Amino acid sequence: MPQTSAIGPTHRLVPSPAGRTHLVEQGDGPLVLLLHGFPESWYAWRHQLPALAAAGYRAVAVDVRGYGRSSRPAAVESYRMRELVEDNVAVVEVLGERSAVVVGHDWGASIAATSALLRPEVFRAVGLLSVPYTPPGGPRPGEVFARMGGDEEFYVSYFQEPGRAEAEIEPDVRGWLAGFYAALSAGTMPEAGAPDPHFVGRGGTLRDRFPVGPLPHWLDEADLDVYSGEFERTGMTGALNRYRNMDRDWEDLAGFAGAPVTQPSLFIGGSLDASTTWLADAIEAYPTTLPGLTASHILEGCGHFLQQERPGETNRLLIEWLAGLR
Secondary structure, three states: OOOOOOOOOEEEEEEEOOEEEEEEEEOOOOEEEEEOOOOOOHHHHOOHHHHHHHOOOEEEEEOOOOOOOOOOOOOHHHHOHHHHHHHHHHHHHHOOOOOEEEEEEOHHHHHHHHHHHHOOOOEEEEEEEOOOOOOOOOOOHHHHHHHOOOOOEEHHHHHHOOOHHHHHHHHHHHHHHHHHHHHOOOOOOOOOOOOOOOEEOOOOOHHHHOOOOOOOOOOOHHHHHHHHHHHHHHOOHHHHOOHHHHHHHHHHOHHHOOOOOOOOEEEEEEOOOHHHHOOHHHHHOHHHHOOOEEEEEEEOOOOOOHHHHOHHHHHHHHHHHHHHHO
16 A cells, blocks of 8 residues: 655645635646545545655645635636636646646536546546546536426525525534535435435425434544535535536537547446436446546445545555556
């Protein structure tokens, strides 16, 4: 197993189209850019930074636009996918690099895939965690989400209405995050047959279906303090605005409808993660949509937050894949 790097992570603020991007870097070598999902921050990669550094890579985890110490533009449309891709390009350039491997989890996986699709000259390989690649195109997303759930409302539609989710979350950020993380993690997620926490009952909230009890095994009180402290300071709007641009993305990327990502790629999913299991058809389509796929793994008994739930296994798979790129 690789040893932890003796030099710890370094925090930096760098200029980007967002205004500024906060990043945390560790190690020297080929650049690996790490993109987190919702509702997290660079801290989601705390286990990967030292492992990648020890394996001979320059690991850089960013706060995505709208999160943490990165800029939070006021306009909702400032969070469209094209804008986030250009933030990533700017980070690579300001670090003095010409190219990078980009790895993302959750929304970060979608941002990583789109970065590779739009800027292949910058992003030479792409790793996707939890959320499989689905090419642009198809029906308008807002219409698809509105039809899901029958009498219940899919969480994406719930998040898309400005101010609505904020009103649920912001009075008790820490408690809401604890419930959200538990709802999607192995060992604490609701049992099969229980009301699905991805849907909102009529007149209810998402939190109504979150489990009440211990934190998931991967999250201690200090970790929760880090996550909740950032969102208590920034509010939730910047993070939620990503959901509010899905129809804009659909329009922006219409010229790439059905386009594959051809660079070398990696996928890791959790067998208990709805983000992976609901998109099983997307995984089956990888020979067409990810023709450069060199490794694909499903972690048995793992939930959504896989690089935190199973850091040792995730690190091993990432490092083996990265070594193959060399």
